[in-house]
Amino acid sequence: MDTTLRDGEQTSGVSFSAAEKLHIAQLLLTELKVDRIEVASARVSQGEFEAVKKITEWAEQNNAIDRVEVLTFVDGGTSVDWMQKAGAKVMNLLTKGSLNHLQFQLKKTPEQHFSEIAATISLAISKGIKVNVYLEDWSNGMRNSKEYVYQFLDFLTIQPIQRILLPDTLGVLNPAESFEFIADLIQRYPKSHFDFHAHNDYDLGTANALEAVGAGVHGLHVTVNGMGERAGNAPLASVIACLKDFYKDIETSVVEESLFSVSKLVETFSGFRIPVNKPVVGENVFTQTAGIHADGDKKNNLYFNDLMPERFGRIRKYALGKMSGKANIENNLAALGIHLSDEELKKVTQRIIELGDKKEVVTQDDLPYIISDVLDSNSIEEKVQIINYVLTHSKELRPSVTLKISIDGNLFEEHAQGDGQYDAFMKALEIIFKNNGKSLPQLKDYAVRIPPGGDTDALCETIITWNNGVKEFITRGLDSDQTVSAIKATQKMLNLI
Template identity: 35%
Template sequence: MKIKVLDTTLRDGEQTPGVSLTSKEKFRIATKLDEIGIDFIEAGSAITSEGERQSIKEITKQGFNAEILSFSRPLKGDIDFCLECDVDAVNLVVPTSKLHIYEKLKKTPEELIDLSNNAIDYCKDHGLTIEMSAEDASRSNVDFLKSVYMDAIEHGVDRICVCDTVGILTPDTSYNLFNQLSDIKVPISCHCHNDFGLAVANTLSALKGGATEIHTTVNGIGERAGNTSFEECVVSIDRLLPDFSTDIKIDQIYNVSKLVARLTGVYIQPNKAIVGENAFSHESGIHSDGIIKNSATYEPITPELVGRTRKFVLGKHMGTHGLNSRLNELGLKVNETQLQQICDDVKGLADKGKTVTDVDLQIIADNVLEINHEDRIKLDEVTIVSGNKVMPTASVKITIDDEQILNAGVGLGPVDASINAIKSLDIFRDVDLIEYHVDSITGGTDAFIDVIIKLQKGDKVVSARGTEPDIINASVKAYIAGVNRLLRD
């Protein structure tokens, strides 16, 4: 069975606390959603503001393949704003639980049904497709819920939606609810929230119970704990439910996930399924060995399926197979004895709580392979003068090819001044600093500072690292280490 996907990233997803998308950002996301095969895009809520309406209009005038909807309450004013935006359809949201009807709307059930039917009539009179969403359906009396739906269908509604507004369904109750509604003769969709972490599971159960459409948000963003995760749900349908399928271009999932993360500023946790940075990363030696022999041993899907690549992580749990794979990628060939020694040294570094980078691995491998280079440049001393009314000035004493040199420089800050003090020397002149990154790797005011830099000379690019309690010393040492690497290469 072909399952339709309604994506509400631009409406429900934007209700994530702290998220507010510009018109251009919404347009970029909508364009990508249309490209990857989304059937319905809920572009926003037209009643919200003039800016929101402009955003929706920008999307509706593009002629996307996807049907473009706006959220609407069962009110003439809301619907008029939807019409102004020239949307194809409305997501007409009608509360159906006693809690919402009596406490929020202050109406009777009969008044609620009249309100719903009148809104549907108004929409149909103006040529709109209607998906009627029963808000808080999962806490509604099923007989009453059905009567609301049947009345809506008689008035011409095109699709209906069951909303688990506060995420209280479980896979069993989700299946049972949709099964009870399966005799309804229009398409039924499922809109789940993730308050108990069950949104994807409940959505999959809804499909087995009779739903033919799902509501999702990219990365599962949304109010509180978020909505059904688009990428998790679509890939699960593709791989775990052989009787169902979608038209989504699954190999583009990672791209749209990263786009939404960048534009919304909502961080993707590393261990998130499908799109988290750790989803296809392996450190354990047993796992890495199995993956290299046959990826199916420890991966239910290949990373390429969703536009990803596999990573082997350096750390204390790694084994020699994964390490050797990484060494080969770095162009380093080792025998079994050397490989084991490098593995032991990497684990020793990781045991101290240190993140093991490729730079660390290169240094460890060089030492084990006895490729001991005599550095041409050595740092002897750095002295800084800085203050509120004093331009930061640095003097450095370094040894170049056994000749001791003293030089000075100024800069916007003490680190800049220190680097400038050595950059002006002839041996550094053709070297460009193209990346500079600082991390505090311990807590407190005496924290160790980890400086990672990237340098370029001609077509050669190297990374280097300095770790010190003093950010100035760490920065200068990293810079000199990188230049020594360039000179060796």
């Protein structure tokens, strides 16, 4: 069960719009093919209500309404009414899974709590709503008040509910405890369906989820990119990859090839950036840096494991920098369709190592320029050169640019205004290219960074992602002026296309 749209949205600073929630819900159920999704908490806001209504209307039309779940509360029927109005048919009722929470937060006896839960379950079922029950703080309950948990589960096993949901609410469990506690409950209550809901406070979410599976748990709760409160939840991609590779007798419906694309979409909608080293979906996880590894890949795939990038709709890359060896560079050159002699390759390798020592980022797109510079060759020429430009920015006047460029030796000059200096530059460029019957690729992403603690004169790196209608590619520019670094990145793009 994916809870990106409920628990994942509790990530600090994240709030999906109703349209974004609907789109993510559709992708989770139809493209990724998770079994169930938890899409909201009842009673939170009018916006949340509208989002759930959109999702349930779509789910009804697509025979998926029983796969859409909502977190609800023991609140005298208010949540049930909310569910009915929103069109939801499955509720995940939040209850107290530890004596500590029951006594100090609700200030009630177990008998009082159970009675109110029974009334809520009965009301929901009378309205045609299926019920699952969360035991909030269950992990601490098993540690510190196990008899209360048993008493609670004895009560739940005679209730007309579908699933019992066991959350490690504060992310405190270790793998051994996860196995021990769940195996205990599976043995005690063999007819009950248990789901495990792992949090990642100790970076053990995936490990705990796997131990839960080993103990016989019937369901797992995950989120895209591990989103969630504090350190987040068990990440969907990592859990699916581990289940496939380490539990050969376990099958899931999740489509591995869609994990990366859905991950990137959720990253865009949430603004919650994926760490570059995050397993399966991180930008760097299928990138070899060390030259010896690249060499081994060419010799019977010595540095491959079962996590092949193609499984996830991705490709293997070979980083360029001071750790690069000849094999790394050969792999990148092959991708560009460039062949060099041994002597030429040696010179290019040395230059890349020198750049890496200066901590400069070297990409595959930079290789033609490095080759041209090192070999003093015209085989890869700069057909487009930005000859000159004047950038202006004045108070209460629109930024403007006067631009002169050379294309295949022909000079062109244009003036334009824009919302910023770089926007004005791009508008002038577009006019020149349009007048020449050409079009520019679409700018998809624009990122700027300087070294940590950098002063006002620090080098500024601008990284721009373009899409030419066939594929996305990235160019980088480096300068002490942000706009100039963007212009340098743009000139690289112009020559690549």
